[in-house]
Amino acid sequence: MTSLHKLPHCFSCRYHDPSGHLVCAIHPFGPLSDRCADYVAISEVAEQGFWVPEGWAFDGGELYRLAASELLQTDDSHPIVTGCCPRCGHRFDLGDSPVVHWDCPSCRWLDDSI
Template structure:
């Protein structure tokens, strides 16, 4: 029987394994039903998602495992040159061309600090 996903929330749905609904007992032919009427008493579908996942266009997407804890991410804001604009070791100022920068190694020859977080 061709039943649509919307049938479960339709006022005309029969809740019978042998009939789809009162108007279309054998189901509908096509992508939609012109007789669909939202049932105000229908249970809302709960989209459960595990931690680290989210829905995009009704599809559950698992996020990759993060290598940093929340605390480590917050600490990174305090010392990394991407956020401070200064070398964490010698306080030398970095150029402000942030969009093209990939590596955050200190250009001060006396310092030698290298970003090993990437």
């Protein structure tokens, strides 16, 4: 088994793999030296209006983890709350098995919250 060569700043890179199975998308086993030419700080990406890791946010250029209360904000129109499609009102069957995907079979509204 090949060991992973992570640099101290890998965790803050845009390409970092948080699962721990890879170092990143570009260098799966880590960079070949003590410096990575492909490093892009997540803060730089966020300032340009791109991707931010789920559960995290930026304030003044600093990355911070959202508090549990910020993560648990609900959308009162979501089918998990109402049992109905927010676009057409289709009623979802809330039988014995839990619903994982709330995509509407009537109007094709897609739940992109997952």
